[in-house]
Amino acid sequence: MSAGDAALSVSWRRSGRTKSVIIACALLLAAAGVASLAIGPVVIAPGNVTSILWQGAFGAQAPVSSDLRDVVVVLDIRLPRTVMAALVGATLAVAGAVLQGVFRNPLADPGLVGISPGAALAAVAWIVFGGWTGGYVPALIANHALPLASFAGSLIAIVLLHRLATQDGRTSVANLLFAGIALGALANAGTGLFIFVASDQQLREFTFWTLGSLGGATWQRIGLILPFALVLVGGSFWIARALDALALGEAEAFHTGVNVERVKRIAIVIVAAGVGAAVAVSGIIGFVGLVVPHLLRLSIGPSHKSLFLGSALLGAALLTASDIFARTVASPAELPIGVVTAFIGAPFFIWLLQRHKRSFG
Amino acid sequence: MYRAENIRVTAGAKVILDDVFLSLAPRKVVAIVGPNGAGKSTLLKVLAGERRYGHGTVTLDGAPLQHWDPAALARKRAVLPQSVVVAFPFFASEIVALGIPPYLARTEAARLVERALREVDMLSAREQSYDTLSGGERQRIQLARVLVQLWANGGQGYLLLDEPTASLDLPHKIATLRIAREHANAGGGVLAILHDINLALMVADELVAMRAGRVTAKGAPKDIVTSDLIHALYGVRAEIGAVPSGPFLLPQSIRG
Numbered sequence: 001m002s003a004g005d006a007a008l009s010v011s012w013r014r015s016g017r018t019k020s021v022i023i024a025c026a027l028l029l030a031a032a033g034v035a036s037l038a039i040g041p042v043v044i045a046p047g048n049v050t051s052i053l054w055q056g057a058f059g060a061q062a063p064v065s066s067d068l069r070d071v072v073v074v075l076d077i078r079l080p081r082t083v084m085a086a087l088v089g090a091t092l093a094v095a096g097a098v099l100q101g102v103f104r105n106p107l108a109d110p111g112l113v114g115i116s117p118g119a120a121l122a123a124v125a126w127i128v129f130g131g132w133t134g135g136y137v138p139a140l141i142a143n144h145a146l147p148l149a150s151f152a153g154s155l156i157a158i159v160l161l162h163r164l165a166t167q168d169g170r171t172s173v174a175n176l177l178f179a180g181i182a183l184g185a186l187a188n189a190g191t192g193l194f195i196f197v198a199s200d201q202q203l204r205e206f207t208f209w210t211l212g213s214l215g216g217a218t219w220q221r222i223g224l225i226l227p228f229a230l231v232l233v234g235g236s237f238w239i240a241r242a243l244d245a246l247a248l249g250e251a252e253a254f255h256t257g258v259n260v261e262r263v264k265r266i267a268i269v270i271v272a273a274g275v276g277a278a279v280a281v282s283g284i285i286g287f288v289g290l291v292v293p294h295l296l297r298l299s300i301g302p303s304h305k306s307l308f309l310g311s312a313l314l315g316a317a318l319l320t321a322s323d324i325f326a327r328t329v330a331s332p333a334e335l336p337i338g339v340v341t342a343f344i345g346a347p348f349f350i351w352l353l354q355r356h357k358r359s360f361g
Numbered sequence: 362m363y364r365a366e367n368i369r370v371t372a373g374a375k376v377i378l379d380d381v382f383l384s385l386a387p388r389k390v391v392a393i394v395g396p397n398g399a400g401k402s403t404l405l406k407v408l409a410g411e412r413r414y415g416h417g418t419v420t421l422d423g424a425p426l427q428h429w430d431p432a433a434l435a436r437k438r439a440v441l442p443q444s445v446v447v448a449f450p451f452f453a454s455e456i457v458a459l460g461i462p463p464y465l466a467r468t469e470a471a472r473l474v475e476r477a478l479r480e481v482d483m484l485s486a487r488e489q490s491y492d493t494l495s496g497g498e499r500q501r502i503q504l505a506r507v508l509v510q511l512w513a514n515g516g517q518g519y520l521l522l523d524e525p526t527a528s529l530d531l532p533h534k535i536a537t538l539r540i541a542r543e544h545a546n547a548g549g550g551v552l553a554i555l556h557d558i559n560l561a562l563m564v565a566d567e568l569v570a571m572r573a574g575r576v577t578a579k580g581a582p583k584d585i586v587t588s589d590l591i592h593a594l595y596g597v598r599a600e601i602g603a604v605p606s607g608p609f610l611l612p613q614s615i616r617g
Contacts (some may be wrong), residue, residue, distance in 0.1 A: 249445060
């Protein structure tokens with residue numbers, strides 16, 4: 001929407017900088033993507049990676065002839081995982097940025113405030129009990145049952161969080177974090193209980209749901225989460241300007257012409273969709289939604305339109321890079337990716353709390 | 362034309378506004394005065410469309426306020442709250458630009474923002490973070506945002522100002538009242554809550570005196586401001602003088 005542009009065009013100091021930061025984020029993503037395709041048990045030269053991609057995309061003969069093994073490794077093994085890492089990273093980062101905008105609070109992260117755990121609980125519940133619904137569920141829903149279940153779980157978690165943490169349109173940091181911690185603990189306990197009673201065949205390990213993994217990436221799963229991710233990213237641009245106004249306060253946003261209740265409902269639904277889908281395919285990956293928007297606000301300012309674009313690119317780059325680390329550092333074993341993001345994110349979170357100790361009540 | 366009739370607002374058992382009538386016409390500046398807790402801000406919120414009222418009607422240009430959708434209402438009236446805490450580190454100019462509706466062209470938006478910043482004497486602070494500004498500077502930035510909102514929609518409409526001069530220094534108090542006056546002269550309407558009776562006397566075409574949720578007196582300032590009214594409102598005695606005795610600073614005479 002054009003008012004985001006208006007906000008940019010009135011600040012000459014920012015408009016130039018925003019452009020270069022966005023370009024830098026895009027380059028970072030490209031670099032992380034190529035690295036992710038090149039690095040692994042078999043290391044493939046970046047030049048080969050790009051020519052294999054070129055070949056795969058356009059069916060043309062690659063300028064450098066690559067051997068078949070490299071083609072299989074790049075296109076069939078590493079590409080789905082890289083694409084999913086980027087998609088999940090973008091989704092989590094944008095979800096964090098939207099959540100922070102609607103709660104008017106820079107410390108909201110889908111993992112920290114209990115939304116991802118809510119999604120995971122619902123996903124696990126579906127895996128355990130979903131079989132009982134037999135043939136009664138229509139095929140279209142049944143095929144998407146897992147992301148739909150975790151969408152429902154994250155939706156319930158956000159609505160509860162909003163109820164618990166917000167009073168008279170104000171969400172204090174303390175209320176948000178306390179309510180989020182309680183919800184997250186409860187959801188994690190529920191997930192643990194379901195996994196405890198479930199048979200081994202029904203579930204992969206507990207760590208998948210609590211610490212995340214991109215190990216199960218397939219094109220089919222990417223297809224499963226793509227519509228949800230698009231709903232989130234598309235919806236976020238739609239409400240970007242309204243979220244800018246919301247920074248003034250709910251009453252003030254209304255004064256400038258924003259339908260506050262509608263914007264909040266849209267924000268809650270799109271965050272639930274994005275987080276639900278991300279959790280359904282990759283478990284709980286924390287802190288991406290916290291770190292990425294905050295870094296961007298420091299460099300390009302808080303205007304939501306450019307913040308969402310930057311968050312999508314940088315979130316994708318960050319999670320792709322984290323995944324390279326997670327699968328190579330203890331190779332052939334894999335570190336849960338949530339461990340990597342927590343090692344980056346938790347110190348960052350502590351630093352944020354210290355920095356804002358005085359300014360947030 | 363704003364028209365509020367027989368407004369009653371309650372919070373639990375407490376009556377905040379009762380039997381309030383008020384109208385605000387184009388080209389007029391109406392000032393509301395009264396002690397703390399008189400219901401002035403609540404009345405302003407009712408007129409802004411922000412606060413529900415249990416009883417009575419508010420119409421804007423003949424249509425009941427609840428029939429206006431937020432965007433249409435924003436084209437007709439802008440609201441300056443007492444103080445605004447912004448959640449993220451926006452620049453001053455970006456805060457002002459939040460008053461710009463989405464359909465306005467970029468160049469026009471930038472022009473209006475610059476004009477408003479100049480009007481409130483904050484052009485030099487345009488690329489400072491809003492949260493680093495002082496209370497008075499923040500208030501001026503918010504005033505600029507509110508002005509831009511009305512300018513972007515033809516420059517008329519109603520300004521609802523809740524203590525617009527509260528944290529301003531003297532020259533900026535006078536400047537703010539001048540802006541309000543000019544807005545009225547250009548065809549808009551202004552409703553301002555003011556605590557300084559002298560400022561209210563200076564600027565207002567009509568004074569509304571409130572106490573304990575009710576309108577105590579209403580009319581042209583020179584007709585209704587008496588020693589008895591001040592006593593009825595605030596419980597203190599004060600001389601109301603037309604010709605001051607002894608040396609004094611005449612705020613009305615301040616120039617640039």
